[in-house]
Amino acid sequence: MSAISIQSLVKTFPPRGNAPAVHALDHVSFDIGHGEFFGLLGPNGAGKTTLISILAGLARASSGSIKVHGFDVRTDYVQARRHLGIVPQELVFDPFFTVREALRFQSGYFGLNRNDDWIDELLAGLGLSDKANANMRQLSGGMKRRVLVAQALVHRPPVIVLDEPTAGVDVELRQTLWHFVADLNRKGHTVLLTTHYLEEAEALCHRIAMLKKGRVIALEKTSTLLANATANVLHFKTDATLPPALAQLARITGRMVELPAHDPQEIEQHLAALRQAGVPVEELEIRKADLEDVFITLMNAPSCPTGVDAKGVQA
Numbered sequence: 001m002s003a004i005s006i007q008s009l010v011k012t013f014p015p016r017g018n019a020p021a022v023h024a025l026d027h028v029s030f031d032i033g034h035g036e037f038f039g040l041l042g043p044n045g046a047g048k049t050t051l052i053s054i055l056a057g058l059a060r061a062s063s064g065s066i067k068v069h070g071f072d073v074r075t076d077y078v079q080a081r082r083h084l085g086i087v088p089q090e091l092v093f094d095p096f097f098t099v100r101e102a103l104r105f106q107s108g109y110f111g112l113n114r115n116d117d118w119i120d121e122l123l124a125g126l127g128l129s130d131k132a133n134a135n136m137r138q139l140s141g142g143m144k145r146r147v148l149v150a151q152a153l154v155h156r157p158p159v160i161v162l163d164e165p166t167a168g169v170d171v172e173l174r175q176t177l178w179h180f181v182a183d184l185n186r187k188g189h190t191v192l193l194t195t196h197y198l199e200e201a202e203a204l205c206h207r208i209a210m211l212k213k214g215r216v217i218a219l220e221k222t223s224t225l226l227a228n229a230t231a232n233v234l235h236f237k238t239d240a241t242l243p244p245a246l247a248q249l250a251r252i253t254g255r256m257v258e259l260p261a262h263d264p265q266e267i268e269q270h271l272a273a274l275r276q277a278g279v280p281v282e283e284l285e286i287r288k289a290d291l292e293d294v295f296i297t298l299m300n301a302p303s304c305p306t307g308v309d310a311k312g313v314q315a
């Protein structure tokens with residue numbers, strides 16, 4: 001039995017006014033094993049939040065199923081929910097509670113009345129001990145996010161779901177959060193993470209599913225995705241405009257240009273094309289491809305799933 005099992009999940013939002021129907025999830029299937037740190041990646045609108053909303057019981061699938069520790073999130077909601085700790089993307093909280101009251105209230109929701117020892121442990125682990133009696137509305141955005149993490153964990157769920165937990169969060173909180181979550185994972189908790197920070201996904205996730213327009217287009221170990229990637233990236237800065245053939249391949253951030261290259265010959269071809277177009281380059285270096293390169297290559301490729309068959313089932 002898997003920690004999370006997703007079978008041919010479909011979510012279609014019906015047409016509204018002039019807007020056509022949206023196929024937010026199109027036969028998504030994958031399993032997450034016990035103790036895995038699993039990344040769900042995809043561009044805006046790929047379907048990540050829709051999938052997590054169905055998992056959390058906040059939205060209903062059009063067809064297909066999700067099970068948590070064998071419990072169907074629809075037909076066995078209470079049991080499925082007990083096994084899940086969900087850290088939502090949005091900062092939702094009751095402004096009138098103190099931090100401790102919010103955590104006690106959430107504990108009560110799961111029938112846990114004497115939970116203060118665990119609440120104290122959570123507060124300490126998340127650097128919140130000195131905020132225990134602060135009112136929620138007095139906390140900074142980053143502190144509120146820490147409380148949301150603690151809230152998700154009050155009932156010691158074996159599966160933790162984090163929906164973009166580091167969006168708009170400073171470096172220090174990111175580090176605290178990752179240290180804390182990685183530790184929980186080492187202790188055996190399963191983690192499902194969605195993030196737009198691919199460096200974090202590369203560093204933390206054992207396995208990754210990439211969604212594009214509601215379909216799984218890659219489902220692999222992180223190491224396999226990286227090993228199969230374009231071998232090298234030509235990295236440089238320039239003020240000039242690239243010739244169109246190169247611009248099409250490049251990732252351009254301000255003055256910084258990154259060009260994927262499969263082999264030394266292709267690096268030489270790129271350099272020759274730049275010389276021919278009179279593009280001056282500064283700080284030229286060649287580096288190994290990272291997860292962001294893999295992500296961009298897969299998202300720009302015509303539909304060609306990696307590690308999945310046509311129905312989204314793992315090979």
Ligand SMILES: Nc1ncnc2c1ncn2[C@@H]1O[C@H](COP(=O)(O)OP(=O)(O)OP(=O)(O)O)[C@@H](O)[C@H]1O
Nearest residue numbers: 013022023024042043044045046047048049050051
């Ligand atoms: N309530 C809704 N009604 C109609 N369409 C919706 C609704 N919620 C989401 N969608 C659409 O479903 C698709 C998937 O959206 P979703 O929010 O799941 O993507 P996402 O991968 O989480 O994106 P992001 O990274 O921006 O959070 C999008 O096209 C979105 O516009």
